[in-house]
Amino acid sequence: MVALRDRGARFAPTRVGSLAWRAIALIALSLGxxxxxxxxxxxxxxxxxxxxxxxxxxxxxxAPFALRDAIxxxxxxxxxxxxxxxxxEAQNRENALTLQRLxxxxxxxxxxxxxxDASPREAIRTLTARVLQVDLDSARQRVLIDRxxxxxxxxxxxxxxxxxxxxxxxxxxASTTEVILLSDAxxxxxxxxxxxxxxxxxxxxxxxxxxxxxxxxxNADVQVGDKLVTSGLGGTFPADIPVATVTxxxxxxxxxxxxxxxxxxxxxxxxxxxxxxxxxxxxxxxPAEATPxxxxxxxx
Amino acid sequence: MNDPYATHRLHAxxxxxxxxxxxxxxxxxxxxxxxxxxxxxxxxxxxxxSPRSTGLLYAFSWGLLLDAFSGVLLGQHALGFVAVSFFxxxxxxxxxxxxxxxxxxxxxxxxxLYQFLMxxxxxxxxxxxxxxSRLLAGVGGALCWPLLSGLFSSLVRRH
Numbered sequence: 001m002v003a004l005r006d007r008g009a010r011f012a013p014t015r016v017g018s019l020a021w022r023a024i025a026l027i028a029l030s031l032g033x034x035x036x037x038x039x040x041x042x043x044x045x046x047x048x049x050x051x052x053x054x055x056x057x058x059x060x061x062x063a064p065f066a067l068r069d070a071i072x073x074x075x076x077x078x079x080x081x082x083x084x085x086x087x088x089e090a091q092n093r094e095n096a097l098t099l100q101r102l103x104x105x106x107x108x109x110x111x112x113x114x115x116x117d118a119s120p121r122e123a124i125r126t127l128t129a130r131v132l133q134v135d136l137d138s139a140r141q142r143v144l145i146d147r148x149x150x151x152x153x154x155x156x157x158x159x160x161x162x163x164x165x166x167x168x169x170x171x172x173x174a175s176t177t178e179v180i181l182l183s184d185a186x187x188x189x190x191x192x193x194x195x196x197x198x199x200x201x202x203x204x205x206x207x208x209x210x211x212x213x214x215x216x217x218x219n220a221d222v223q224v225g226d227k228l229v230t231s232g233l234g235g236t237f238p239a240d241i242p243v244a245t246v247t248x249x250x251x252x253x254x255x256x257x258x259x260x261x262x263x264x265x266x267x268x269x270x271x272x273x274x275x276x277x278x279x280x281x282x283x284x285x286x287p288a289e290a291t292p293x294x295x296x297x298x299x300x
Numbered sequence: 301m302n303d304p305y306a307t308h309r310l311h312a313x314x315x316x317x318x319x320x321x322x323x324x325x326x327x328x329x330x331x332x333x334x335x336x337x338x339x340x341x342x343x344x345x346x347x348x349x350s351p352r353s354t355g356l357l358y359a360f361s362w363g364l365l366l367d368a369f370s371g372v373l374l375g376q377h378a379l380g381f382v383a384v385s386f387f388x389x390x391x392x393x394x395x396x397x398x399x400x401x402x403x404x405x406x407x408x409x410x411x412x413l414y415q416f417l418m419x420x421x422x423x424x425x426x427x428x429x430x431x432x433s434r435l436l437a438g439v440g441g442a443l444c445w446p447l448l449s450g451l452f453s454s455l456v457r458r459h
Contacts, residue, residue, distance in 0.1 A: 013334055018358070019386065019389055019390060020386070020390075021383055021384075022355070022356050022357075023356055023383070023386035025385065026356055026357070026382045027362070027379055027380075027382050029375075030360070030363075030364075030375040030376075030378040030382065031375065031377075031379065032375075033364075033374050033375035033378070033427065034373055034374065034375035034376060034421065036374075037373055037374040037375060038373060038425050038426075046374065047368065047374060049370035050364065050365065050367075050374070051368060053368070054365070054368045054369045055319065057321060057369060058324070058369075061321050061324045061325060065326075069373065097309045103318065133326050134324045134326070135323075135324050135325060135326045135327065135332070136370045136371050137370045137371070137372060139431065139433070139434065141425075142371060144424050146373075170369060170371075185428075186427055196455075200379045206431070232377075264389070280339035
C-alpha cells in the first residue's frame with residue numbers, strides 16, 4: 001500500500017504508464033500464485049496464513065445463524081419436545097432391534113469369512129460434524145464443516161449423512177474443512193447397482209438433486225428405482241454405502257450410451273449434521289487397531 | 301503521518317470487509333444466481349470516486365482474500381479485481397462524468413469482463429463451469445450499482 005500513496009504527479013504523462021506497469025506486475029503475481037496453487041500444496045504457506053485470517057470471518061458469517069438456532073431451540077415448547085422424545089424413543093427401540101439382528105449377522109459373517117480365509121472388512125471410525133451456514137461459491141457445490149486438522153481430518157476423506165454419501169473433504173484448515181458434495185460438477189464416485197452388482201461411475205451435475213451415470217452402454221441392465229451403493233473401488237469410500245436412486249433411464253437408439261439420472265439419497269441441500277468417516281481400505285490386522293492416521297493430525 | 305486519505309482508506313477497508321462477509325450469506329437459489337459481486341462493486345466504487353486512497357494493491361489484496369474466503373484457486377479473483385480496477389483507475393475521470401444509466405452500463409461491461417476472466421481461469425485450471433447463469437451475476441451487480449453508488453456517495457465525501 002505504501003508505494004501507492006505518492007500520487008503527487010497524478011496527471012503527468014508518466015502516471016498512466018506506471019499504472020499499467022503496476023497492473024501488469026500484479027497480474028503476473030496473480031498468475032504466479034495461481035500456477036503455484038494449482039500444484040499440490042504449491043502455495044501452502046500463503047494458503048495456510050490466509051486461512052488463519054479467513055477462519056474467523058467464516059465464523060462471523062455463521063454467527064447469526066447459530067444464534068437463530070440457539071434461540072429457536074430454547075423456545076421450543078414442552079409439547080413439541082415431548083412429541084419429539086416419543087418419536088425418537090420409538091425410533092430408537094426399532095433401531096436397537098435392527099442393530100441386535102445386524103450384530104448377530106455380523107458375527108456370523110465374520111465366522112464365515114474366516115472360514116473362507118477372506119480379508120476382514122474395513123474398520124470404520126466416525127465423527128459427527130456440523131455444516132456451517134456459509135455460502136462459499138454459489139455456482140459450486142461445496143460446503144464448510146466445523147472440523148479441521150485438530151480433529152485429524154485428512155484430505156479426500158468420505159463424508160456421509162444419515163441417508164447416504166454426502167461428499168468428500170478437500171481443503172483442510174485448522175478448525176474447518178471444505179467438503180465437495182457428491183453433486184459438484186467436478187465430483188465423481190465409483191458406484192455399483194445394488195440389484196445386480198453392475199459397476200459404474202456417478203458424476204455430479206452441479207444440481208444438488210441430480211447425479212448422472214454417463215458411462216453405461218445402451219444394453220446395460222439399469223432400471224428406474226435401482227439403488228446405487230458405493231463399490232469400494234478407488235479406495236476413497238468404503239463399500240456398500242447408499243449413494244443414489246435411479247430416477248430416469250433414457251435409451252436413444254442413435255446413442256451408444258444410455259442416459260441415466262439418479263437422485264442422491266443424502267439431503268445435500270438441507271442436512272446440517274454430517275459424519276466424517278475414517279477407514280482403511282485393507283486392514284490386515286484386527287479391527288481393534290482402528291485409530292487411523294494418528295501422526296498426520298498434528299500438521300495443519 | 302499526515303495522510304489526507306486516511307479516512308477514505310479506512311472507509312474503503314470497512315466497506316470491503318462488510319462486502320466480503322455479505323458475499324457468503326446463504327441465499328435462496330434464484331436470488332443466489334443474481335448475487336452481485338459486492339466486493340468487486342466496492343472496489344470499483346473506490347477506484348472511481350476516491351482513486352487516490354486506494355490503489356491496485358487494494359484490489360489485489362481483497363481479491364486474494366476473497367479467493368481464500370471462497371476456497372477457489374488462489375489468485376483467481378485477485379487477477380480479475382486488478383484487471384477491472386486498472387480500467388476504472390485509467391478511465392475514472394471520464395466515468396465520473398457519465399450519467400448514471402451510462403455509468404451502470406459501463407459497470408455491467410466491467411462485471412462481465414470479470415466473469416469472463418473467472419470463466420477462463422476456471423477452464424484453464426481444470427474446474428470448468430459452463431453455465432450461462434454466470435452472466436446473471438453481472439446483471440445483479442449492475443442492478444445494485446445505482447443503489448450502492450448512491451449510498452456510498454452520501455456516506456463518503458469525494459476526493
